[in-house]
Amino acid sequence: MYKDKGCGQVNLENVDQVINVAGWVDSWRDHGSLLFLDLRDSTGTIQIVFDKGVNSNNHEIASSIRNEWVIQVEGIVKKRIEGAENPNISTGYIELNAKKLTILNSSKTPPFEINNENVDETTRLKYRYLDLRSNKMQKNLRLRHELILEICNYLNNKDFVHIETPILIKSTPEGARDYIVPSRVHPGEYYALPQSPQQMKQMLMVSGFEKYFQIAKCFRDEDLRADRQPEHTQLDFEMSFVHQEDVLNNCEKLYSHLSKKFLGQDIPVPFPRIKYAESMEMYGTDKPDTRFELKIHNLESKLSGTDFNVFNNALKNNGTIRGFSVPKNEKMTRKFYDNLNEFVRNNGGAGIIPVSIEKNIDDIQLEDIKSPIIKFLDLELVKDLFKFFDIEHDQVILICAGEKNIVLDCLGKVRNKLAYEFNLIDQKKFNFLFVTDFPLFEFDNENNKWAAMHHVFSSPNNDTIDYLENDPGKVIGNLFDLVCNGVELGSGSIRIHEREVQEKVFSIIGYDDNQVNERFGPLLESFDYGAPPHGGMGLGIDRLISTFLGEDSIRDVISFPKTQSASDLLWGAPSIIDNEQKLELRIKNIEDEKGAK
RNA sequence: GGCCCCGUGGUGUAGUGGUUUAACACGCCUCCCUGUCAAGGAGGAGAUCGGCAGUUCGAGUCUGCUCGGGGUCGCCA
Structure with missing residues (x-):
């Protein structure tokens, strides 16, 4: 040495x-x-x-x-x-x-100072080997190592078996776009990289492993974000003979354990469970950030009697009026509200209306009410509204009206935006929760058909399974997400383990027998040989680590990440390949051919 | 595919109602210095402003296109 x-x-x-x-x-x-x-x-x-x-x-x-x-x-x-x-x-x-x-x-003078945290990410990625020398990146990747090791040890102690599944698999186009690998041995045929080991892990349940897990690479050829890379790492686990609560328990105990070990925080189990429908009503999103309040309320009954057409039209057209209250802030200027309105309009809403009062609620007169729609409001209505929210003149009520989904979506986004801008978020908090009872299907207006909300293997719950026949939108799945601080950290479900039910689901989303057979034949056939009831989760490791570390981007917890255009600036991937390679694979570019872009 | 933001010495920024020796900090180089750890002092080199085209007497600054990066919507079972 x-x-x-x-x-x-x-x-x-x-x-x-x-x-x-x-x-x-x-x-x-x-x-x-x-x-x-x-x-x-x-x-x-x-x-x-x-x-x-x-x-x-x-x-x-x-x-x-x-x-x-x-x-x-x-x-x-x-x-x-x-x-x-x-x-x-x-x-x-x-x-x-x-x-x-x-x-x-010796060393050339580096292009940037190693521990300078204010360096353009392009340069950092190009010289990633130098960037990785920094205290921050060393810390991040070492924590990643420790955390994954802890997960493996924890699950090992619970009798889970780590099983690797293949990276070269059959393409089952559905959901995300597959990454494709051409086969040399079978010219004109292709492998796909797994979007997740979903079918394989279910089959491992049929095979009798009962408790499986894997630190699995997953690939999706979709557009990137700060929290999305073309390849990401997932903690994938699956258990046989379990109910939904068993799966949730396994997850929450593990994550509570990790929080204790790596955050020094005691996160009590069970984590809060909130139904999808409630989450949408209260937070306007299926991944609520509960580190702050600003809960959304239904104001239909309170505001149904005004002369304000926007409200009345919303109600008349089967829409809604919703709002939440937020502490007054010096940033709430005229310009602020203009920007907020534009923000709401950019998200499809019609606008957002503030109502505030200048004095204590018992002392106010009409002239103490501030709102762009003041002429449609009367004193008693505003008093009633503030009493309904149980707030005083230090708070502002923000109201949206229109189509329900859009109103809730806009308010949910405004809620997050204001909490962030007004510093209402306690950065030390880690609010884990499960969102449960997702609908199994959502209607795809563009293609005029039903689509799986989560994935096609999630089972319907017993209370709503009968709606499969006539009203798929009402079917609730044994289906859930793990959410922390407004970030979706993973999702899971109790799977379908009976061929008939699985085929019924396929028929609702419009797969014909051929497609089903082509894409899911082996899994369905395996169900014929004694598939146990089973369920599990897929949990994003990159997001978990970045959440733990307070990093805004998962790129900072990945050794060699790609840019938003899916390029690797260090290695230069993707790149053109030799003609020889193409010949061997029987592939050629079609950019010069008719119809190709 | 849409929208928004960014691109100026090695790094980070200033300069953007048109005319400047393109400024500052860090880094780099030379010299001085025996207790520093954001060392200190003196001096110096280094950018034609992502690229291309255009408007103009004159462009870092205006216009168009393009390349690269970031954010976001769509997309992501």
Whole structure:
């Protein structure tokens, strides 16, 4: 070994020992005849001292050393002289007096300073190997390692079996776009990369493993976001002979355990459960951020008697009037409301109406009410409204009217936006919850047919299974999401394990027998040989880690992420391939052909 | 596919009602300095402003196109 100890592992107990360390030069401070050099390795940094009076040859060589050079130093550990200690770092009470210096490799001046957190992401990605040297990225990826290890150990202790499933699988186009891999052996035929190991893990249940898990790579050829990469890592687990509560329990106990270990927080189990319909009503979204209140209320009865046409038309057209109250904030200027209105309109809404009062509710007169629709309101109505919300004049009521889905969606987005802008979010909170009772189907207006809301394998619950025949929109699935702080961390369900039910679901979403057979034949056939009832979840690991770390983008918890246009700036993927490769695969570009773009 | 934002020395920014030696901080180079750790001091090099085209006497600044990055809607079972 080039080193006896890690730079960050040397301490007062090692004083007077002669040791070797090796690593990268983190920084240097040249005082002329005295040179300090901070050496960094994976364990931390240590200060190395080159004293011209002690060894002028070493000192001269050291003077030429620059940041990121790789060196090895043999030296004697010394307690720092009094007054020169640095209590801010773990090795701040000792230093290494160099005896022997070996330059293992020099370095060009890096394109950016390693621990500068204000560097353009393009540059960081292009020089990812340097970016990954930073304290932040080292911390993030090491936490990722620890967390995944903990998950594996935890589930292992619960008798789960880690089983790898193939990356080259059959394409079953449905839902997301598949990534496709051409087959050389079968010209004109293609593999797909798995969007998730869904069918395979269900089949493993049929095979009798009972408790399966996998840290699985999943691939989707869809547009990217801060929280979406073309490939992401999922904790995939599946259990046999379980009810929904058993699956939820496994998940919440694991995540509570992880929170305890990595956040130092006791998150009590069970996590709150909220039904999909309630979540939509209260928060305007199926992934509510419950770190703040601002709950949405139905104001139809309160505001049905005005002369305001927007309200009346909304009610007449089977729409709704909803709103929530928010503490007054100095940012609420005229311009603020203009922007908010535009924000709502950009999200499909008609607008948003504030109502506020200037005095205590019992003292107000009509002129104390502030609202753009003041002429349609009367004193008693406004008093009634504020009493309904149980608020005083330090709060503002924001109201939307129109089609229910749009109103709730807009209010949900405004709710998040204002909580963020007004700093109403306690960043230390981690509010895990389950959203349950999702509908099994949603109507796809564009294609005029029913589509699976989650995926086609989720089972209908017993109370609503009869609606499968005539009213699929009313069927509720044994289907749930794990949500934390407004982020969807994963979802799962109790699966269908009976062929007839599965075929019924396929028929509702319009698959004919051929399609079913082609895409799901093997799984359905396996159900004929004694499939146990089973269920499980797929949980996004990248999102979990970024949530734990407070990172805005999952790119900062992934070693080599891709850009929004799915490019890898470091390796240069995707790239063109040799004609020879194409010939072998029997593929050619069609960009010059008719009809191709 | 739509919308929005960004692109100026190595890094981060300023400069955008048209004319400047294109400014500042960090970094880099040289010299001084024996207790620094955001070291300090003195000096210096380095950008024709993502690219192309246009408007103009004159463009970092205006217009169009384009490339790259980011955010978002669609999309993501």
